[in-house]
Amino acid sequence: MALKFIALLLSCQLIGEVIVAFSGLPVPGPVLGMVLLFVGMVLRGGVPDGLGRVSDGLLAHLSLLFVPAGVGVMLHLATLRDEWLAVSVALVLSTVLTIAVTGLVMTLLIRWTERPGRQD
Amino acid sequence: MPLDLALGDIWVYLSSGPLLHLTMTLLAYLLADWVFRRSGQRALFNPVLLSILLLVAVLSVTGTDYQTYFEGAQFVHFLLGPATVALAVPLYRNLPLIRRLWLPILIAIATGALVSSTSAVLIADWLGASRQTLISLAPKSVTAPVAMGITEKVGGLPSLTAALVVLTGVLGAVVGVAVLALVRVRDDRARGLALGVSSHGIGTARAFQVSDQAGAFAALAMGLMALASALVLPFVLRWLFSG
Numbered sequence: 001m002a003l004k005f006i007a008l009l010l011s012c013q014l015i016g017e018v019i020v021a022f023s024g025l026p027v028p029g030p031v032l033g034m035v036l037l038f039v040g041m042v043l044r045g046g047v048p049d050g051l052g053r054v055s056d057g058l059l060a061h062l063s064l065l066f067v068p069a070g071v072g073v074m075l076h077l078a079t080l081r082d083e084w085l086a087v088s089v090a091l092v093l094s095t096v097l098t099i100a101v102t103g104l105v106m107t108l109l110i111r112w113t114e115r116p117g118r119q120d
Numbered sequence: 121m122p123l124d125l126a127l128g129d130i131w132v133y134l135s136s137g138p139l140l141h142l143t144m145t146l147l148a149y150l151l152a153d154w155v156f157r158r159s160g161q162r163a164l165f166n167p168v169l170l171s172i173l174l175l176v177a178v179l180s181v182t183g184t185d186y187q188t189y190f191e192g193a194q195f196v197h198f199l200l201g202p203a204t205v206a207l208a209v210p211l212y213r214n215l216p217l218i219r220r221l222w223l224p225i226l227i228a229i230a231t232g233a234l235v236s237s238t239s240a241v242l243i244a245d246w247l248g249a250s251r252q253t254l255i256s257l258a259p260k261s262v263t264a265p266v267a268m269g270i271t272e273k274v275g276g277l278p279s280l281t282a283a284l285v286v287l288t289g290v291l292g293a294v295v296g297v298a299v300l301a302l303v304r305v306r307d308d309r310a311r312g313l314a315l316g317v318s319s320h321g322i323g324t325a326r327a328f329q330v331s332d333q334a335g336a337f338a339a340l341a342m343g344l345m346a347l348a349s350a351l352v353l354p355f356v357l358r359w360l361f362s363g
Binding site: 006009010012013016028029030031033034035036037038041042047051052054055056058059062063064065066067068069070071072073074075076079080083085086087089090091092093094095096097098099100101102103104105106107109110112113 | 145146148149167168171172175176179180186189190193194196197199200201202203204205206207208209210211212213215221223224225227228229231232235236239240241243244247248249250252253257260261264265266268269270272273277278279280282283284285286287288291292295296299300302303305306307309310311313314315317318319321322346347350
């Protein structure tokens with residue numbers, strides 16, 4: 001019964017949107033929906049089969065879902081043209097820095113966590 | 121010429137409904153995905169990037185504006201909401217992985233999130249980018265639906281953010297593994313986490329090519345990054361850019 005789980009995903013999103021609308025939280029409604037679903041699975045202690053299938057199906061084509069919004073870049077070609085240097089230098093340097101720092105921090109912390117003689 | 125007139129009429133008729141641009145979006149993606157597979161999944165032939173380039177080219181040639189296109193494409197765009205909710209499932213499945221290394225994971229992701237947004241905003245600001253561009257740039261490492269939600273709430277341009285997120289993803293997928301080799305990070309858990317933190321879904325896809333373990337840690341990083349950024353970044357940006 002895929003329909004039931006599609007309704008579940010949409011209900012989580014809807015509740016998330018309603019909470020955001022009334023609380024003024026600066027968090028996207030679907031993210032709150034994700035938290036609700038996560039908490040639900042923790043309380044239930046597992047992923048229902050149907051939900052796993054619906055989610056996997058939806059996430060298998062996650063890339064496609066970025067396309068319509070990405071095409072909107074055509075509206076901002078002028079902005080990007082005016083600021084291409086700032087944007088491209090910021091993107092390249094920041095991406096390289098983020099990958100290097102995150103990788104190094106994680107490596108050091110794993111080494112520290114798994115150091116010999118540490119009781120787990 | 122009557123034939124031209126007839127074709128023109130058909131075009132006008134089709135352009136007025138959602139069918140044409142919805143179909144166009146799916147076909148462009150299928151073609152881009154085919155090219156990506158045929159290229160041996162080279163990061164440079166990222167299907168999202170190729171689809172966007174293809175669609176922008178077609179829309180420019182046919183003189184179609186984005187609003188008209190989006191009336192059809194919105195049905196695909198709408199699915200980003202439930203897809204974001206669905207991210208809870210891989211997050212939950214990876215729960216046993218988090219338990220053992222929860223502190224290193226949280227510290228590394230927090231550090232990565234801080235470095236990503238701060239370095240991008242500082243560098244772009246130094247090079248004279250506008251306030252709106254800086255806000256749109258800040259969540260560049262966060263998965264698109266969440267990044268766009270953050271930008272929208274703080275007064276950036278969601279569509280510009282989407283483009284910057286895709287560019288960041290492709291960049292990370294192309295240079296990530298080389299950068300990690302350069303700084304001698306060899307643990308797959310650390311490599312996956314770094315790719316997921318910096319380059320969300322596109323980085324996660326790259327991490328799965330390294331190993332299953334790297335992929336799992338990237339997916340985890342992407343999910344936690346989305347959650348943490350959605351909770352923290354809007355407040356930081358409002359504070360930074362207020363007034």
